Amino acid sequence: MSITVVGSIAYDTVTTPFGERDRMLGGAAVHFALAASFFEEVRVVGPVGEDFGEHELDVMRNRGVDVSDVERIPGGKTFFWRGKYGWDLNSRETLDTQLGVFEGFQPKLSQASLDSDVLFLANIQPDLQRDVRAQLPNARFVALDSMNLWIEAARDSLVKAIKECDCLILNDSELRQLTGKASIYAAAREILEWSPPHPRVIVAKQGEYGAALVTNEGFFSLPAFPLERVVDPTGAGDTFAGGFVGYLAAHSDQEYSEELLRQAMAHGTALASFNVEEFGTDRIEKLSGGEIVARVRQLREFTQFSAAAEPLRD
Amino acid sequence: MSITVVGSIAYDTVTTPFGERDRMLGGAAVHFALAASFFEEVRVVGPVGEDFGEHELDVMRNRGVDVSDVERIPGGKTFFWRGKYGWDLNSRETLDTQLGVFEGFQPKLSQASLDSDVLFLANIQPDLQRDVRAQLPNARFVALDSMNLWIEAARDSLVKAIKECDCLILNDSELRQLTGKASIYAAAREILEWSPPHPRVIVAKQGEYGAALVTNEGFFSLPAFPLERVVDPTGAGDTFAGGFVGYLAAHSDQEYSEELLRQAMAHGTALASFNVEEFGTDRIEKLSGGEIVARVRQLREFTQFSAAAEPLRD
Numbered sequence: 001m002s003i004t005v006v007g008s009i010a011y012d013t014v015t016t017p018f019g020e021r022d023r024m025l026g027g028a029a030v031h032f033a034l035a036a037s038f039f040e041e042v043r044v045v046g047p048v049g050e051d052f053g054e055h056e057l058d059v060m061r062n063r064g065v066d067v068s069d070v071e072r073i074p075g076g077k078t079f080f081w082r083g084k085y086g087w088d089l090n091s092r093e094t095l096d097t098q099l100g101v102f103e104g105f106q107p108k109l110s111q112a113s114l115d116s117d118v119l120f121l122a123n124i125q126p127d128l129q130r131d132v133r134a135q136l137p138n139a140r141f142v143a144l145d146s147m148n149l150w151i152e153a154a155r156d157s158l159v160k161a162i163k164e165c166d167c168l169i170l171n172d173s174e175l176r177q178l179t180g181k182a183s184i185y186a187a188a189r190e191i192l193e194w195s196p197p198h199p200r201v202i203v204a205k206q207g208e209y210g211a212a213l214v215t216n217e218g219f220f221s222l223p224a225f226p227l228e229r230v231v232d233p234t235g236a237g238d239t240f241a242g243g244f245v246g247y248l249a250a251h252s253d254q255e256y257s258e259e260l261l262r263q264a265m266a267h268g269t270a271l272a273s274f275n276v277e278e279f280g281t282d283r284i285e286k287l288s289g290g291e292i293v294a295r296v297r298q299l300r301e302f303t304q305f306s307a308a309a310e311p312l313r314d
Numbered sequence: 315m316s317i318t319v320v321g322s323i324a325y326d327t328v329t330t331p332f333g334e335r336d337r338m339l340g341g342a343a344v345h346f347a348l349a350a351s352f353f354e355e356v357r358v359v360g361p362v363g364e365d366f367g368e369h370e371l372d373v374m375r376n377r378g379v380d381v382s383d384v385e386r387i388p389g390g391k392t393f394f395w396r397g398k399y400g401w402d403l404n405s406r407e408t409l410d411t412q413l414g415v416f417e418g419f420q421p422k423l424s425q426a427s428l429d430s431d432v433l434f435l436a437n438i439q440p441d442l443q444r445d446v447r448a449q450l451p452n453a454r455f456v457a458l459d460s461m462n463l464w465i466e467a468a469r470d471s472l473v474k475a476i477k478e479c480d481c482l483i484l485n486d487s488e489l490r491q492l493t494g495k496a497s498i499y500a501a502a503r504e505i506l507e508w509s510p511p512h513p514r515v516i517v518a519k520q521g522e523y524g525a526a527l528v529t530n531e532g533f534f535s536l537p538a539f540p541l542e543r544v545v546d547p548t549g550a551g552d553t554f555a556g557g558f559v560g561y562l563a564a565h566s567d568q569e570y571s572e573e574l575l576r577q578a579m580a581h582g583t584a585l586a587s588f589n590v591e592e593f594g595t596d597r598i599e600k601l602s603g604g605e606i607v608a609r610v611r612q613l614r615e616f617t618q619f620s621a622a623a624e625p626l627r628d
Contacts (some may be wrong), residue, residue, distance in 0.1 A: 017496065049598065064627070077432035125371040159575045182331070182402040184522075185540035208498075208522040212537065219616050226499035262619035289626030300621045302533050305576035307614045312352045312603030313378070 002041040003113050003249045004113045005029045006132050007122025008102055009046040012280065013082040016089060018231045024280030025056045027235050028145065031235035034284045035242025035271040036120075037063040038292060039250040043113045045069040047101040049076035059285060069113050084255060090208060107132050118249040120241060121165070123147045123312050125294035126157040133164050138215075143167035143201075143245050145238070150245035151177050163194055166256075167201035169241050172212075175204055188214035201261060203244065204235050213265050218256045225273035225299060232279045236272045239284065243271030270295040295300065315454075316355040317563045318427040319343045320321050320446050321436025322416055323384065326594065327396040330403060332545045338343045338594030339370045341393060342436035342459065345549035349556025349585040350434075351377040352606060353564040357427045359383040361415040363390035373595060390415035402478050403544050404522060421446050432563040434555060435479070437461045440471035447478050453568050457481035457515075457520055457550070465491050477508055481515040483555050486526075489622040502528035515575060517558065519551050527579050531572045536579050539587035539613060546593045550586045553598065557585030557606075584609040
């Protein structure tokens with residue numbers, strides 16, 4: 001059961017309180033793929049320019065990621081982002097964005113990528129997301145991410161894209177913006193009712209606070225793994241998505257039960273917590289499966305309590 | 315085992331997306347006391363003006379709260395706050411603050427209040443907190459809250475006050491401000507080491523995201539209870555503190571184990587979620603113990619997952 005991810009492959013120049021790093025490998029599809037590779041075979045579909053290095057492709061290949069659908073555009077330049085984080089790492093400023101080859105991106109999927117039964121549509125123009133989604137009509141699980149730009153500039157297309165997928169993964173502020181509802185829970189409930197049974201899973205990413213899961217069966221919330229030091233939050237959301245979708249893909253013999261989705265949330269959360277410990281993809285490149293399993297166990301310890309049944313004073 | 319709370323008793327005029335309410339009963343000590351009254355006898359110490367009504371005292375009396383240390387200042391006016399919340403209820407603007415009798419507040423504790431073995435020092439000037447704390451040298455559990463104002467204007471006094479208590483309950487942004495640490499977890503760990511064994515419990519309030527608990531034994535995080543509609547967030551933090559400290563007071567025959575603290579967090583979280591469902595104290599006034607127990611059980615359902623033990627692809 002392989003996973004296809006369509007999205008950006010980028011160079012990121014990032015300044016955080018812990019230093020500055022120039023032209024690191026980044027992009028949503030990359031962060032997603034590296035995380036998902038701990039669970040399943042992953043195929044990356046996305047464009048790069050002539051400036052894109054073999055070393056960067058090797059980072060993905062070393063994790064078993066199939067890069068044969070990474071399209072090198074002659075004369076083009078790889079998507080570039082430069083940003084700076086504030087002292088508490090919760091605010092960030094974009095200093096430069098050069099779309100490069102990402103501007104005219106038309107995803108081209110090989111037969112192998114079309115045969116994947118799990119698809120992740122990273123944050124790209126929603127009409128492109130719909131186009132790709134239509135090419136995998138039999139995919140067993142399709143998730144998509146988006147951003148405020150598309151909510152503002154292409155809301156109708158985005159709503160259609162969401163209605164064609166199984167799972168929406170979005171920042172909580174974007175869920176608010178998309179629905180006009182102040183309560184994340186109410187926002188998610190509304191989206192679940194747009195076009196039942198699609199989507200049937202809503203994940204609200206909450207940054208340093210963790211993530212919440214809303215389905216027709218229930219509600220689940222998981223904090224971020226507590227860290228003494230966050231070095232670089234770039235890509236945390238896509239790494240979370242890679243862990244979440246990757247875990248589901250590895251268990252697609254099972255129904256997408258509430259329990260399975262919760263375990264997937266825990267794996268996504270663990271992966272994201274490793275991602276932010278070092279710049280770019282540094283930490284995930286040297287991560288082991290055993291470390292992920294251990295962190296999922298710790299997350300469980302950090303969230304369990306027994307409910308006392310004693311009566312209270314009325 | 316009774317609880318003494320020292321803090322503000324107020325009139326609040328509040329505008330939220332769901333309407334405006336004029337001169338509602340409010341104040342940290344009031345919200346705390348009403349919540350804690352579900353677990354233990356509570357004594358309120360705080361000043362009111364001549365404008366303070368018998369009806370407002372009855373709201374507390376009806377929940378069994380002892381108001382004999384509520385001091386009525388002749389010719390004085392009760393603390394007044396007016397504020398307006400933004401559409402998503404996470405930002406608020408203070409439009410008016412009239413300290414009134416709260417300005418020269420010198421807490422006077424009756425022998426019964428001095429005999430309490432649990433003390434909550436709501437947000438007041440830290441030297442006053444220290445003065446009260448010194449009057450209850452044998453209290454079994456002392457918790458305090460504070461705010462950004464005192465971190466800026468009286469940091470040294472606040473640090474001394476914190477070192478004399480068992481438990482610090484603070485907003486996460488204030489924990490950052492107090493320590494200069496970006497990570498809430500690192501901030502809490504630092505405060506635990508200021509003057510061991512005091513404080514030994516740190517609670518980070520995270521607003522709509524819930525709350526986290528940091529002790530020398532462990533870390534625990536609990537989301538806020540998911541609500542479709544938040545009507546008025548005023549007093550949620552103090553209501554949380556009332557449920558948390560109240561639960562601990564009701565179990566002060568036990569050691570303050572990690573498990574007991576986690577259950578207390580769940581009860582505080584449940585109480586806070588009721589508080590925000592209606593304006594002011596309206597919801598808590600008609601709340602039943604059974605509703606709290608049911609919501610704690612739901613919180614448990616919303617946070618549990620099983621940790622799969624299978625190996626991952628390295």
